[in-house]
Amino acid sequence: MKIVLARVDKRLLHATVTLNCDPFFNTDYVAVVGSEYDDDPFIASVMQLCLPKSMKVKILTEKGLMDFLNQNDSPKTMTVLVIFKDLASVRESVRLGFHVDEIQMPYPTLSLKPKNLSDYFSDEELKDISYIQGQNIRFYFQTTPFEAKDYGSFNK
């Protein structure tokens, strides 16, 4: 399974509206991680309606994400867009072995230039960021695909 984009976005599938203008968006799967609806098949069916059937929506726990990524039952390399509910969900997934080179995060404000991370993230979230960065995963701010990736704010 090839991860084409990993994003933290509390809007979960709503984020796909923003990402719709991204060429990467034509993925085989959209994995939503950390949603409270992961065990309700009817709600999963309704959420699948957000996207055409050619893009399968998977609502997964962190453990479920790892099982899903490790499955290898298709001769073709499938592509997946992973949307995490929050940083705690990313941290838990990373703890379970999830790895990507970088993770996208929408700008927390309308202004494209965050000043300090502590202005926007709680102490707990900052610890999560630090832990994830410690696993050689970079963060960057980017709300829509046509904005430049801002890695700098996470390196201060």
Add this chain to the structure above:
Amino acid sequence: MIIDSVFKEFINVVRENKNYTIGLLNGEGDVVDCSDENLIGTHRDINNSDIHNLFYPVKAKNFDYGYLWLSGNDENLSLMGNLISDSLNIRLTYEITQSTLKQNITEDDKLVKLLLDEESFDMDRILGLIEEMGFDQSRSRIAIYIVNEQGFDNRKIAKLKLMPDGEDNLCSLLSRYALLIFKAVPDNLENQQMKNYVGKFLKMLKDLDVAGDGYWIGSVQKKLRNYKQSYRHCLWLKDNEKENRERTVWFMDFLYDYFMSEISLGDVKDVFDYYHDFGKDTDMDELIQIADSLLSNNFNISQTAESLYLHKNTLVYKLKKYEELFHIDIRGDFKGRFLFILISASMKEYRKRRRVGEEV
């Protein structure tokens, strides 16, 4: 309409759960589609929600599609209503975007085809299409020709229209492997400014995974009629430039070569053939090398001699011989220099043909 087919999918899913009835109402509250077909055509008061009947506006991309109605006795009705309403609006936005992109790129294809038509320039059809598309013809544009040997993904090309100023660009896949973009550019940019501007655009394309094995940039044009020329300049660059993998080649860097290529070198050879016959002993390769070196050193004799590892007097001696042979003034007269370069170009052509065994 998009809403009809999308809502059918919602109905099919909601029917799996007997707790809920889902309906689509028009602006007046009439049920136009419903998971319970018996209720189609009945009326609902959209201003009177209660614990068993919820109404949500259906709106996407500033277009009102009426109201979503969710009915049931379930305690989670409100939660489900929000979820279904969100899903419906997201899905509609997605489908409308996809449909718009498809339509945009089809219109771009049509316009590009008309603009590049070899037979004629159908002004009426072009103006009609431009008006239909809302295309701004007052902008200056530059042709960008990109080739990808693996083939382009047309879904990604369609989404180029969503880039900043994407509406002002014309994008068309001429084949699976060749993409032509007429990129809108600001007026009056100097050469380097233009390179920076277009360079940023190309970088953005690469970031969007629309990369090519080669990039050829034509001339800037203001008139629609001349867009074809800008495209032809790209093709000329592609046909006449050497290896350029991953390289961007700019037509404006090759103006001299382009105009030289437009001159009939056969004519030049014929004109000087008579003199050439007298100088059978002339070393053609040496003449070409000297002419190239003079050109790259701006006809500075000392620098040219140095670059050729010749003594200055030796070079002057050789130039004098050419001057006598062809009856031109290479060292003092601009016209003479120009003619000498033409003679050299015609000899290059002659040499090339002889190498491939042509009778010359």
